[in-house]
Amino acid sequence: MAALLNVENVTVKFGGIVALQEVDLSVRTGQTTAILGPNGAGKTTLFNVIAGSIRPTSGNVIFEGDDVTGKSPSSRCHFGIARTFQITQPFGGLTVLENVMVPLVAKSTPMHAAREEAASYVDFVGLSAKMDDPARMLSTGQRKRLELARALATRPRLLLLDEVTGGVDRPSIPQILDLIRRMRKERGITIVVVEHNMEVLLGLADDAIFLNRGEVIVAGSMAEVAEHEGVRRIYLGDGDA
Numbered sequence: 547m548a549a550l551l552n553v554e555n556v557t558v559k560f561g562g563i564v565a566l567q568e569v570d571l572s573v574r575t576g577q578t579t580a581i582l583g584p585n586g587a588g589k590t591t592l593f594n595v596i597a598g599s600i601r602p603t604s605g606n607v608i609f610e611g612d613d614v615t616g617k618s619p620s621s622r623c624h625f626g627i628a629r630t631f632q633i634t635q636p637f638g639g640l641t642v643l644e645n646v647m648v649p650l651v652a653k654s655t656p657m658h659a660a661r662e663e664a665a666s667y668v669d670f671v672g673l674s675a676k677m678d679d680p681a682r683m684l685s686t687g688q689r690k691r692l693e694l695a696r697a698l699a700t701r702p703r704l705l706l707l708d709e710v711t712g713g714v715d716r717p718s719i720p721q722i723l724d725l726i727r728r729m730r731k732e733r734g735i736t737i738v739v740v741e742h743n744m745e746v747l748l749g750l751a752d753d754a755i756f757l758n759r760g761e762v763i764v765a766g767s768m769a770e771v772a773e774h775e776g777v778r779r780i781y782l783g784d785g786d787a
């Protein structure tokens with residue numbers, strides 16, 4: 547299957563710290579890819595390199611054949627790359643619907659069409675009943691769903707999810723995972739996730755890359771990577787930590 551995104555030989559240095567060392571990653575079209583690793587492994591740095599908020603010291607990021615390495619996050623958004631944040635950032639004073647309309651209006655969608663399209667995303671994430679409530683009234687799980695609706699409103703082909711179940715109460719997690727799976731299946735969106743919960747990862751990801759100290763230790767199918775002893779040690783508590 548063709549790759550939608552390729553990270554090629556990317557190194558990121560912060561002063562003397564090498565956060566990523568010659569990392570390659572291929573994200574297959576229509577699949578969900580997980581970035582795994584212990585604390586400080588470079589997961590967030592790799593995520594930010596793909597999102598465009600960190601520019602690599604060397605190496606390239608190629609999206610659908612275009613070199614987007616030097617492009618800003620907002621310009622990547624036009625290419626079809628969207629991201630969510632670990633700490634959600636809705637406009638608290640705007641309603642749920644208005645929050646989802648923002649990216650559409652920013653793309654010069656006429657107001658009536660923006661309202662209609664935004665309502666379809668609000669419905670897709672299961673927040674129709676909250677449509678006219680101010681975003682600040684939402685629970686953490688509902689905010690995560692609003693974040694997904696806002697991401698959909700950028701009409702992405704690649705969606706980057708940062709700890710999408712972080713801070714969400716356990717009973718609400720399956721609904722969010724179901725939504726993400728539907729984004730992939732029904733809308734064909736390719737997904738990259740950074741996530742600490744192995745149970746979540748196993749239920750979500752097709753492919754995975756495992757980093758340690760900025761280097762790729764293993765990459766392949768999620769099932770294969772989950773069997774790697776380094777992954778088992780960190781995520782499943784096998785052996786000495």
Ligand SMILES: Nc1ncnc2c1ncn2[C@@H]1O[C@H](COP(=O)(O)OP(=O)(O)OP(=O)(O)O)[C@@H](O)[C@H]1O
Pocket residue numbers: 560563564565583584585586587588589590591592
């Ligand atoms: N802005 C920065 N300035 C200096 N060093 C940084 C910066 N961002 C990350 N680092 C360092 O780069 C390395 C990789 O960090 P990164 O946050 O990517 O790891 P991570 O795998 O996401 O870790 P965690 O699971 O703890 O979030 C770490 O040594 C970190 O201290």
